[in-house]
Amino acid sequence: MILNKTLTRLQLQSKLKQKNLFNSSIKFKHLIISKAMVHNKVTIIGSGPAAHTAAIYLGRAEIPPTMYEGMMANGIAPGGQLTTTTEIENFPGFPNGLMGGELMDKMKEQSIKFGNNVITETISKVDLSSRPFKLWTEFNEDEEPITTDSLIISTGASAKRLHLPGEETYWQQGISACAVCDGAVPIFRNKPLAVIGGGDSACEEASFLTKYGSKVYLIVRKDYLRASTIMQRRVEKNDKIEILFNTVPLEAKGDGKFLNALLVNNVKENRQYDLPINGLFYAIGHKPATEIVKGQIDMDETGYIKTVPGTSLTSVPGVFAAGDVQDSRYRQAITSAGSGCMAALDAEKYLSELYE
């Protein structure tokens, strides 16, 4: 809200006073007011486990960041992907599990406790070509930029979906995009399951799901698998996996509450039929949220930000990446949180050298 318009220094000060921001020394510490600009030492883009963990570490190191948590950025609410799911059973510290949204509320509460300045806006434009880095929020692209000495990008990724008829009804009621996250839940135990995709991830997820399901169908559009030879052999050897080549999904069906079948079409025989399944897992790839830094930072061929192995350092000194936006492999809340910690420590070191 502070940044909705280009403000004079006095207007900005008065707005900050109205919002009681001047009363909090911890928040004021990282706001340096120049003519009409807001400057941060550290800015975090994103609001998932990576972002809030980074903010907790930075706050405790007395460099409380400003976090742009997004306003339904990429269709995901503040709090990130975990807000789109139900129970989380694999985040340490919660032996009885908890809802994804609740976990993110707790992380946010904890980061705010240490001075995280959370702004519910989406960053739509970034300029990393000169220092300080420049950022603009959505709908304010023609206004004065926010400037920052360092930047943590933790904008996450989203699983690609097929948007089949019935998908909305049975999303998280039988349909998932994460076998590791959801495979073990009771509704899938000893039930027929299906994985859609023909690459390494699909083969890996199908193999993983055989621990829980009575049978796993691997639904492949083409008449071959794209996966590496070793992964192909693994699924071919597994008695619980049946590969359905030349098959495309058409509709998710169920009793209104849970998924119980998938209408598929064998495109070679032009034959449609209901495949009785209780779980459907998409393994057709993820899209990292990296549009805003495209062309300004090194990325791999699928758009994930490249980091120096074992660190959060990107190709631009002072810019750090954490969470799913730089991790096409593990994609878990705990690994995202871990890399958020790394980004905070890396940013802290960078800033201490900058201000030496």
Ligand SMILES: Cc1cc2nc3c(=O)[nH]c(=O)nc-3n(C[C@H](O)[C@H](O)[C@H](O)COP(=O)(O)OP(=O)(O)OC[C@H]3O[C@@H](n4cnc5c(N)ncnc54)[C@H](O)[C@@H]3O)c2cc1C
């Ligand atoms: C349905 C589902 C179930 C899952 N279940 C589990 C589970 O049980 N256990 C587990 O460990 N993991 C689970 N995961 C994976 C886990 O959610 C992710 O690994 C984790 O959330 C990634 O965290 P992140 O910090 O990288 O960011 P994300 O959670 O991806 O959040 C990124 C946030 O940044 C915001 N953002 C993006 N662009 C911008 C921008 N330009 N400006 C401002 N904000 C922006 C987005 O709106 C989003 O809110 C699940 C994922 C899904 C989809």
